[in-house]
Amino acid sequence: MSNIKKAFENGKAFIPFITCGDPDLETTALCVRAAAENGADLIELGIPFSDPTAEGPVIQGANIRALKGGVTTDKIFDFVKELRKDVKVPMVFMTYANVVFSYGAEKFISACRDIEIDGLILPDLPYEEKEEFLPLCHKYGVDLVSLIAPTSENRIAMIAKEAEGFLYIVSSLGVTGTRSEIKTDIASIVNVVRENTNVPCAVGFGISTPEQAKKMADVSDGAIVGSAIIKLIEKYGKDAPKYVGEYVKSMKDALR
Amino acid sequence: MTNKNGRFGVHGGQYIPETLMNAVIELEEAYNYYKNDREFNRELTELFNNYAGRPSRLYFAEKMTADLGGAKIYLKREDLNHTGAHKINNVLGQALLAKKMGKTRLIAETGAGQHGVATATAAALMGMECVVFMGEEDTVRQALNVYKMRLLGAEVVPVKTGTATLKDAVSEAMREWTSRISDTHYCLGSVMGPHPFPTIVRDFQAVISKEIKEQLLEKEGRLPNAVVACVGGGSNAIGSFYHFINDNEVKLIGCEAAGRGIDTFETAATINTGRIGIFHGMKSYFCQDQYGQIAPVYSISAGLDYPGVGPEHAYLYDIGRAQYVPITDEEAVNAFEYLSKTEGIIPAIESAHAVAYALKAAPEMGKDEIMVITISGRGDKDCAAIARYRGEDINE
Numbered sequence: 082m083s084n085i086k087k088a089f090e091n092g093k094a095f096i097p098f099i100t101c102g103d104p105d106l107e108t109t110a111l112c113v114r115a116a117a118e119n120g121a122d123l124i125e126l127g128i129p130f131s132d133p134t135a136e137g138p139v140i141q142g143a144n145i146r147a148l149k150g151g152v153t154t155d156k157i158f159d160f161v162k163e164l165r166k167d168v169k170v171p172m173v174f175m176t177y178a179n180v181v182f183s184y185g186a187e188k189f190i191s192a193c194r195d196i197e198i199d200g201l202i203l204p205d206l207p208y209e210e211k212e213e214f215l216p217l218c219h220k221y222g223v224d225l226v227s228l229i230a231p232t233s234e235n236r237i238a239m240i241a242k243e244a245e246g247f248l249y250i251v252s253s254l255g256v257t258g259t260r261s262e263i264k265t266d267i268a269s270i271v272n273v274v275r276e277n278t279n280v281p282c283a284v285g286f287g288i289s290t291p292e293q294a295k296k297m298a299d300v301s302d303g304a305i306v307g308s309a310i311i312k313l314i315e316k317y318g319k320d321a322p323k324y325v326g327e328y329v330k331s332m333k334d335a336l337r
Numbered sequence: 338m339t340n341k342n343g344r345f346g347v348h349g350g351q352y353i354p355e356t357l358m359n360a361v362i363e364l365e366e367a368y369n370y371y372k373n374d375r376e377f378n379r380e381l382t383e384l385f386n387n388y389a390g391r392p393s394r395l396y397f398a399e400k401m402t403a404d405l406g407g408a409k410i411y412l413k414r415e416d417l418n419h420t421g422a423h424k425i426n427n428v429l430g431q432a433l434l435a436k437k438m439g440k441t442r443l444i445a446e447t448g449a450g451q452h453g454v455a456t457a458t459a460a461a462l463m464g465m466e467c468v469v470f471m472g473e474e475d476t477v478r479q480a481l482n483v484y485k486m487r488l489l490g491a492e493v494v495p496v497k498t499g500t501a502t503l504k505d506a507v508s509e510a511m512r513e514w515t516s517r518i519s520d521t522h523y524c525l526g527s528v529m530g531p532h533p534f535p536t537i538v539r540d541f542q543a544v545i546s547k548e549i550k551e552q553l554l555e556k557e558g559r560l561p562n563a564v565v566a567c568v569g570g571g572s573n574a575i576g577s578f579y580h581f582i583n584d585n586e587v588k589l590i591g592c593e594a595a596g597r598g599i600d601t602f603e604t605a606a607t608i609n610t611g612r613i614g615i616f617h618g619m620k621s622y623f624c625q626d627q628y629g630q631i632a633p634v635y636s637i638s639a640g641l642d643y644p645g646v647g648p649e650h651a652y653l654y655d656i657g658r659a660q661y662v663p664i665t666d667e668e669a670v671n672a673f674e675y676l677s678k679t680e681g682i683i684p685a686i687e688s689a690h691a692v693a694y695a696l697k698a699a700p701e702m703g704k705d706e707i708m709v710i711t712i713s714g715r716g717d718k719d720c721a722a723i724a725r726y727r728g729e730d731i732n733e
Contacts, residue, residue, distance in 0.1 A: 131630040132499060132616065134508045135354050135515070141498055154628050178352050178615040183629025205352045205615070209342060213615075230356035232518060240355075251356060255516030 083199040083224050084171040085246040088123035089281040093336040094303030095120060095294065096283055097310050097329055098175060100127035100143035102152025106160045108319050112310075115326030117170045120333030122303065123247075125202065128157055128176035135204035137258030139308040142315060154184050161196045173200035173226060173246070181214060190217040200224035200246040208240050218245075229274070229282075230254075231265040241277035248274060248282035250301060258308050260287030268300040291335030298336050306332065343532020346655050348648035351531040353618045356515045364522075365533040367438045372540065377437065384429045385544065388462070389419045391426075393545075395552035395709070401679050401695075408562065408702035410695060413549050413711045415573060416684065422714030423542060423573040424455040428524060430541035432459035435522035442466040442521045446510040448475055448503035448569075449639035449687075450482025451714060452526030457491035459524075467491035470509045472502040475639055482718065500633045503643050507617055527570025528647035531618030535647050542576025549709055550580050557707060563588040563698070566711040567690040568661065569605070569641035571650045573713035578659060588660070590698075591650060592690040594636035595663035605634035607646040608654050608661040616644075621651040637666040637726065640687040640714075668693040670726055673716060685714035686723065 088094050097116045101109050109126075116124055129147040133140065161172070174193065181189045181203065193201065201223055206213060211225060218225040224246030229237055231254055241248060250270055252263045267284055274282050284297040285305030294304035313328060314321040343349045351361060371377040385391040394414040402410045415423040432443060443460050446469070447453030453469040460467035469486055473495040476483050486493050499505040507530075514523040528535045528542070546564070553561055564581055566574035568591035581587040593606035604610055607622050614623040616631060624632040624644040636642045653659035669686055672693035677683045684692060691710050699708055716723075724731045 132504065132508050134511050134617070137512075138498075145499075148630065179623075179625070179629040179631075181629075182615050182620075183612075183625060183627075204354050205618070207351060207353060207355050207358050209351050209358070228355045230354070230358075232356050232359050234359060236355075236358065251354075254356060254518065256512045 083222060083246060085123065085173070085199050085224055088171045089247070089302050091122055093298035094122035094283055095329065095333040095336050096123045096125060096303055096305040097121050098125040098127060098305065098307035099310060100129055100140065100147050101157045101160065102129060102147035102150050103143040103311070103314055104146055104318055105150050106152060106156065108314070108321060110160065110164055111322035112314065112325045113164060113168060115322040116329045117168050119326045119330040121170060121329050123171045123173065125173055125175045125305065126161065128154060128174055128180050130177040130180055133177060135256055137256040137308065139311050140257050143311045154180060158192050158196055161198060165197045171199045173202055174198055175202040178203050178206050178213065186214055186217050190214065190221050190223055193223045194221040198223065200226050202226045202249060204228060208236065229270060237270060237273045238277045241274045244278050244280040246280065248280055249305065250282050250284045252284050252286045252288065252297065257286055259289040263287050263293065263297070267297060271301050291331055294332050295335045304332070304336065343536060345649045345652035348619065348621045348651040349532055349535060350620050351618060352615050352620065353531045354515055357518070360514070360518045361531055361533065363438070368434060368533055368537050371434055371437055377433065381430055381433055384433065385426070389425045389429060390417060391544065392548045393417050395549060395556070397556070398680050404679060405696065405699040407700040407704065408706040408708040409704070410699060411553065411707065411709045412682070413545060413577065413709055415545065416682070416688070416712045416715035420455045420458050421717070422451045422455070422685065423545060423576060424452045424526060425458070426544055426576070427526065427538045427541040427572060428452070428455040428459045431522065431524045431537065432463050432465065435524070436463055436465065438522065440520055440522040442468070443524045444468045444470070444510050444513055444521055445524045445526060446470050446503065446506035447526065448506065448642055449718060450475070450479040450486070451640060453491070453493070454482055454485050454489070456524050457486040457489035460491060461489045468494060468513070470494050470496050470506040470513065472500070472506050473497050474501040475503070478639060478722070479718065503639070504631065511617070527572040528575045528649060529570040529617060529619060529645060535619065535649055538572050539575045539579060539649060542572050543579040545573065545576035545711060546578060546580035549577065553707070553709065560584055560587050561709045562702065562706040563590060563708045565590045565592065565691045565694050565708060567592045567641060567687045567713060568646060568650060569594065569643050569687065570645070571647040573711055575647060575649055577711040578653070582658060589653065589658065590694060591659055591661045592664045592694045593661055594638050594641035594690060595665045596635040596637070598665055599663045603635040605636040605642050605644065606663040607644065608650070609663045611644070619648050621648045622646055637669065637722065638686045638690065640685070641690065662694055664690040664693045670723055672696055673719070673723055682712065683716035684712045685716050686719040688713045
């Protein structure tokens with residue numbers, strides 16, 4: 082069990098997502114610190130991918146801006162290593178299978194251990210394909226986070242039984258992005274999860290307001306927010322860290 | 338050829354979001370049931386023969402054979418199918434399957450527009466709703482096909498993300514599928530994507546090699562020495578190869594789009610220039626940079642302008658069963674003109690890549706040898722672009 086467990090020891094967890102290198106790594110570093118100082122329990126760091134098929138327009142935009150800015154996997158590893166000197170909050174990478182595979186899975190996952198990345202979220206690596214990276218994740222003590230979707234139904238128990246770190250419950254059909262309403266019956270998904278594992282579960286996709294976060298966290302162990310934060314970074318650029326900090330504080334306050 | 342979880346050697350698999358897993362499992366179960374269902378096969382054969390115009394002709398290209406002075410050349414005329422390309426084979430199969438599954442809406446990606454037109458056609462025929470995703474760049478280059486799809490009742494969604502071409506249309510169709518699954522079937526256009534698509538599309542396209550084999554046995558009483566087809570995702574090629582895979586004496590040659598050359602960055606020759614990766618639901622070869630970012634690719638042919646290749650081709654390459662050769666824009670355009678002038682057949686620029694290989698290889702073969710070239714589609718759609726390539730501006 083990695084550090085991820087600690088993220089769920091301060092009440093309901095608030096988990097922000099930030100794309101590394103959008104608009105540059107200096108701003109990302111300041112945003113991560115602002116999030117950590119304002120109560121983020123776990124931080125998802127996105128390694129940009131050219132063709133992020135699970136993302137809506139907002140996070141696609143962040144991926145494109147970051148890649149145009151010249152960020153690479155190696156630069157992100159160096160950046161996290163530097164960040165880890167003072168940022169102690171658990172952190173996971175969110176990226177796509179090809180970013181890991183193409184770098185060399187063992188080289189990538191051992192680097193995660195070296196820079197104290199606690200887990201990996203790969204939205205295009207379902208249960209059926211997790212053997213691709215799981216043995217290496219076990220070897221280097223990095224949790225491979227599984228996702229559960231509104232369509233998972235009969236698969237929830239199977240996925241939950243083998244879950245590590247935390248379970249990422251996808252709140253809605255479709256891609257990432259803010260939504261005015263979340264219709265999925267999260268509580269009944271969480272019930273099946275609870276029957277099959279003690280691993281905590283957090284809900285993501287479509288959450289932007291403190292009210293939504295509270296509603297989701299009330300029936301789970303935490304809330305994940307990506308697009309709403311990326312919108313702040315898109316809007317304020319280098320001035321974003323202050324706004325990200327304020328936003329994280331308002332969200333964590335709602336979950337306390 | 339497929340083993341468990343849709344692997345072809347190390348290639349294939351199901352690298353897709355969890356949201357889609359039950360949809361592909363449901364599709365696989367339905368396909369495994371219907372592929373052996375007598376009524377399904379009767380209906381599909383009926384559609385193939387009386388709607389699409391199958392079997393397509395195997396034509397002896399006598400003038401081309403005499404001109405090249407080597408192997409005897411036969412052309413498999415998929416260009417004569419309804420909608421003008423092999424795409425209709427797969428689309429009729431998938432649309433019928435989707436209908437049996439109770440789906441009422443088809444979505445599809447398209448590059449040049451051939452698969453989009455075929456899908457819109459099948460949707461019109463079967464009374465289904467249809468939405469086609471097409472790179473914005475391609476909607477401009479192929480305005481006529483956009484009009485045809487709309488005429489057939491489909492909605493065409495221009496995709497503005499990324500390079501605004503085929504790969505982005507695939508990504509957007511996948512995104513759309515995750516948002517609406519219960520009534521929607523994603524009618525994928527090539528032997529790519531997550532299992533079971535590479536197998537399903539191959540099986541529906543395998544009618545091409547089944548017919549070639551029967552027709553050539555009737556005409557010549559023997560198997561060909563070589564079967565040649567162009568490869569983007571690879572559906573007409575795998576369809577042309579499939580029933581010959583176990584006939585080791587038959588050479589299988591896939592022609593990739595080299596664009597301005599495989600030593601340039603303006604190429605789409607995936608097997609010749611790419612390396613193994615995971616994208617669009619499958620493990621296969623992809624054009625990508627050292628960090629796994631998918632490369633922008635280029636070819637004069639919008640239908641071959643894709644940074645990946647179907648997993649079964651990647652496997653046939655790995656085991657040395659098929660050869661994949663690069664053909665440049667210039668070679669393809671020359672072949673486009675050659676076949677038009679020599680045989681009175683205007684091939685799709687995609688298919689012209691296969692003809693270009695024949696122009697080089699057939700003269701080196703003996704007169705007692707036989708080469709079959711699949712003409713995957715007709716070239717009407719390409720005339721304006723080829724004219725432009727030759728410096729002539731014509732109104733479409």
